[in-house]
Amino acid sequence: MASKFWASSAANALKISCSGTKISAFPALSRCFSSVLDGLKYTKSHEWVKHEGSVATVGITDHAQGHLGEVVFVELPEKGVAVTQGKGFGAVESVKATSDINCPISGEVIDVNTKLTETPGLINSSPYEDGWMIKVKPSSPSDLDSLLDSSSYTKHCEEEDAAH
């Protein structure tokens, strides 16, 4: 059963960091720049995972937070819960919508970012660092093999945005 981390909404401005994922030659008219970090793996549903030894840290990407808008509430699982690759493990609320977050890797939740309780906007301002969501002890490290690297994920975002 997910424990609900109620978040009082702080007015966190969206901070978009630029790192060259340029959608258009006309920045003033283009969609937001989204940053994609090397060294992480990504899903097509816009989650990232950082695998360091026996711990995998999970969050949502800059592309996702930019499209979601200001996050005002985050629902995360409790420690000890099993998560499955491709299945939902929590949700974020933004702009009158809850959006599922899907786990990039199977395993056991060993840590949860409790800072998101009071400051859910960390997901907007720092999606790859302070806005991390859960840490997982992977049960099947080969799960990572099916994920996208940074250049494949960048291409995926560009294609997705161009199609809409």
Place this chain on the structure above:
Amino acid sequence: MNLNNAKKAVLPIMNLVRMQGVPILDQLHLEERLLRCDLKNWCIVNVGTPQPTIVMGISGKPSELINIKSVIHNQVPVIRRFTGGGTVIVDKETIFVTLICNREAVPLLQLYPQPIMSWTGMLYQDVLRDFGKFSLRENDYVFDNLKFGGNAQSITKNKWIHHTSFLWDYDARNMNCLKHPQRTPKYRSDRSHIEFLCRMKDIIPSKSIFIEKTLNSLQKHFVLQSIKLDDISNAPYAPSSRLLTRQELEHELLSTGA
């Protein structure tokens, strides 16, 4: 095959369920089950819920959103639903319209809140163009700057739900159950509930006209297939939408002094 039939042949199917007076909690449970356990597209229309009921979004805090003492005294049910968004009080004069769609249902639609909200705005623009100056304004459906419909969504990996409570009519006394929320759209301009809402019955000739025009507009995008409520399979699913207990409300009142 004529052109109309050819067009229909490529439109996705949407199951249509029409209900009258089904309690809003039952409706929410049905919606959550269809979103999570079913692959098809659905439109649910429910005309009224039997008794005035407060429905909060997933992150709603009673102390911030409702006048708890009055709500307990008047025994008004309070529900926390599975979708995002704000707090409404609904009753037998509320018309509920829900759309549940899979990823491919609306071509080129990104499964994020704003694109979905914009698409529904276009749908209802088509429905309401003859009746007043309709617009989607900061995620509310308004005539001019008066709100008549509250929206909320939930988005999964491959499906989305967008449901609306339309204020055909309402009892102004019921609005006293709701506090002025901390987070409001700019266009509300600090107006009270009564000052910033309007009644659809003052603008549209009848409920049936609104509903039929909505279904006509949907038929430009889907082939509607009527389904009886009793014929929907009851897949086992534990919904998250629930009624808050009196004990929970009293505890919130005591702990916050709200």
